[in-house]
Amino acid sequence: MSNTTNNSTTEIRKEKAKELTSYLLHKHYCENDEEVLIDYFDQGFSWFGAGEEEYAVGYEKAANIFRQFSENVIKYNITDEEYNVIEAAPDVYVCTGRAWLTTDSSAQTYLQVHQRITAVFCWRQDKPFCCHIHISNPYIEMSPDDIHFPAGLARQSYQYMQQYIEAQKQQIEAQTAELDSIYNTVPCAIIRILRQGNRYSLLTFNRATAELLEKTKEATGQADWSSGFSREVLEEDGIKIQEILQSLKNPGDYASVDYRLRTNSGKLVYLSSNNLLVSENANGQVIQRIAFDITKQMELQAILEKKSFEDSLTGLFNRNKFNQLMNQAQDEFTQLGIAYFDINGLKAVNDQAGHSAGDALLRRVAFHLNKKFEHKSYRIGGDEFIVIDDSMDETSFKNAVFFVHDEMKRDGIAISIGFSWRSSNCSLKEQYDESDKLMYKNKAEFYSQKSHDRRKR
Numbered sequence: 001m002s003n004t005t006n007n008s009t010t011e012i013r014k015e016k017a018k019e020l021t022s023y024l025l026h027k028h029y030c031e032n033d034e035e036v037l038i039d040y041f042d043q044g045f046s047w048f049g050a051g052e053e054e055y056a057v058g059y060e061k062a063a064n065i066f067r068q069f070s071e072n073v074i075k076y077n078i079t080d081e082e083y084n085v086i087e088a089a090p091d092v093y094v095c096t097g098r099a100w101l102t103t104d105s106s107a108q109t110y111l112q113v114h115q116r117i118t119a120v121f122c123w124r125q126d127k128p129f130c131c132h133i134h135i136s137n138p139y140i141e142m143s144p145d146d147i148h149f150p151a152g153l154a155r156q157s158y159q160y161m162q163q164y165i166e167a168q169k170q171q172i173e174a175q176t177a178e179l180d181s182i183y184n185t186v187p188c189a190i191i192r193i194l195r196q197g198n199r200y201s202l203l204t205f206n207r208a209t210a211e212l213l214e215k216t217k218e219a220t221g222q223a224d225w226s227s228g229f230s231r232e233v234l235e236e237d238g239i240k241i242q243e244i245l246q247s248l249k250n251p252g253d254y255a256s257v258d259y260r261l262r263t264n265s266g267k268l269v270y271l272s273s274n275n276l277l278v279s280e281n282a283n284g285q286v287i288q289r290i291a292f293d294i295t296k297q298m299e300l301q302a303i304l305e306k307k308s309f310e311d312s313l314t315g316l317f318n319r320n321k322f323n324q325l326m327n328q329a330q331d332e333f334t335q336l337g338i339a340y341f342d343i344n345g346l347k348a349v350n351d352q353a354g355h356s357a358g359d360a361l362l363r364r365v366a367f368h369l370n371k372k373f374e375h376k377s378y379r380i381g382g383d384e385f386i387v388i389d390d391s392m393d394e395t396s397f398k399n400a401v402f403f404v405h406d407e408m409k410r411d412g413i414a415i416s417i418g419f420s421w422r423s424s425n426c427s428l429k430e431q432y433d434e435s436d437k438l439m440y441k442n443k444a445e446f447y448s449q450k451s452h453d454r455r456k457r
Contacts, residue, residue, distance in 0.1 A: 013121075014085040016128060017095040021119045022081055024130070029076040029101060034066045042122060042129035050115075050137045074111075075104040091123040092131075102160065112160035113137055184208075189271075189291040193225060195245070196284040200228040203286065212271075212293065214264040228287075232261040248277040248287060258294070270298040313359055314366035317378040322386060326428055333390045333426035337397035337419065339373075340435035341365070341404075343383040344414035344446055361413065368407045372400040386432070387419075394421045416443035 024040065027033045046057045047065075056062040083097035098116045103109045120132040189209040193200045202225040210220040213232055223230055228245045229238055237259035244257040258272045273291040280286070309321035343365060350358040362383070369377040369385060378386045389397060401419050408415050418438025420431040 010087055013093055013123060013128070014087070017085045017093040017119070017121050018083040018097075020121065020128060020130070021083055021095045021097055021117060022099075024119070024133075025081075025099065025115075025117065026078060028069070028073065029078060032069070032071060032073045032075070034070045037130075038063045038066055040128070040130045042131045044131060046132045048134040048136075050135045054135075074107045074109055076101045076107075077104055078102075088120070093121045093123075095119045095121070105164070110161035110164060111157050188293070190288070191291075192278070192286055192288050193228060194284045194286055195228070199226055200245075200287075201225060209291075212263070212269065212291070213261070214267075229259075230261065232263060234260045234262065237261075244275055245287065248275060248285075251277050251279055251285075253277045268295075269293060270295045311379040314362055314379050316366050316369065316385070317375075319378070319380045322378040322380050325388065326432070333428075335390060335393070335421075335423045336426040336428070336431060337387075337389045337392060337394070337401075337421040338428070338431040338435045339387040339389075339397075339401045339417060339419035340432075340439040341369070341385040341387070342416045342439050342443060344416055344443065346383040364411060365408065365413060365415070368404050368411065368413075371407065372404050386435075388428070390426075394423070397421050414446065416440075416446055418442055 020040070024037050027036045041059050041062060043059045045059050045062050047062050048055055054065075056065050079100045079102065081097065081099040083095055085093055085095045088094045096116075096118050098114055100112065101115045102112045114137075116136045118132070118134040118136075119130060121128045122131050123129075184207040186206070187208060189206065189212050191205040191209055192203040194203050202221065202223075205220060207217070210217050213220060213223075213230060215223070220230075227238060227242065229241045233241065240257055241259055244255045247253070247255050254274065254276050256272065256274050258270065261269050261271065263269060270293070271291045272294045273289050276288050278286045278288050309317055309324070311318040343361065346358055346361065349361055362379070365385060366377070366379070369387065373387045373389060376387055376389050378388070380386050387401070389400075392400065398419070398421065401417065405415065405417055416439050418435040418441065420434040420438070422431060
């Protein structure tokens with residue numbers, strides 16, 4: 001029973017000696033934590049290092065040397081460890097082993113060695129203490145084939161360095177492929193141009209750029225970018241882009257601009273671009289443009305704007321559009337004609353024939369107005385319409401107003417009108433008020449005549 005117990009204790013201690021040897025190696029080479037090692041030193045500790053002068057006997061001397069190692073040991077990675085333990089004497093265990101030590105990439109040093117270690121542990125009061133450590137390196141001494149230099153170690157280090165470089169190369173290639181994939185799959189156009197004086201040349205562009213222009217990659221690369229943009233950009237917007245590019249003076253300068261271009265198929269595309277001066281060197285200045293297709297947003301905005309300024313019943317401009325014009329432009333016209341049309345008897349039509357008949361009457365008025373004043377007519381009230389025209393001369397304007405009035409009469413529409421035309425001192429507000437007064441004068445005459453006719457009957 002006693003032998004069985006002793007054998008069990010011996011095996012446990014052998015495994016512990018292996019674990020401690022590995023533990024101390026990792027603490028020294030991987031973590032540079034020397035105090036942990038010192039805590040295990042026996043008072044009679046002795047140490048042989050791998051270097052010629054690395055030798056110490058006694059706890060204090062060895063501890064002082066190991067403390068000098070703190071924060072000075074190059075960081076290694078340890079792999080392929082193998083250990084063997086023998087019981088050299090009662091409570092004394094000798095662990096021999098070896099492992100590959102490879103410098104970590106953070107060390108900025110390239111070395112791979114097959115490190116050998118011998119560690120002796122003594123057990124006292126069931127606790128292990130390290131009595132001796134001997135570190136050796138099989139390449140410290142030259143082999144018989146080496147001349148003047150340990151070529152084996154040099155070759156080993158060179159091979160490791162090549163392996164490390166290859167691993168880094170593969171990592172960079174993988175990262176580059178990933179970035180290239182992102183660069184060519186993002187939905188926005190990305191281009192880089194080189195500015196030399198006032199002339200530009202295309203450096204790089206992604207797939208979305210060619211797709212946006214509806215060109216092949218080759219055609220996009222061969223296009224004329226000397227002005228800083230492709231020739232598909234509308235001329236007036238090209239001037240805006242040039243102004244933005246000229247505002248970029250130093251690396252880090254940034255500006256945005258919206259512009260339009262016409263693709264090969266004739267499609268009009270709206271773009272919003274961010275422009276950044278990335279860098280500057282002897283070759284010139286590198287400018288990067290990231291352009292987003294905002295065509296759908298602009299089309300939606302146009303639809304919403306049209307809806308907000310359009311009378312839903314007649315299709316003419318509404319009161320909102322009229323108010324906007326009155327607020328924005330007052331006296332900037334060289335000539336201006338304003339005509340006021342007001343339906344007589346709309347309420348009676350609604351009361352007698354229903355609102356659907358009244359709506360049909362309003363649409364007929366709009367139809368006649370559009371014959372002469374398309375995109376110049378506004379429905380500003382229930383039965384009130386305004387025409388604003390700055391293109392016709394006085395005779396043409398008056399003839400157009402009378403033509404519309406006569407057409408409405410032939411269509412059975414009773415309408416009162418008033419108009420004003422000026423070629424000097426043009427004023428939207430004044431001429432609107434003038435037309436309004438004349439229209440009400442005409443309306444009063446209409447109802448007066450109607451009342452007179454009723455009395456005669």
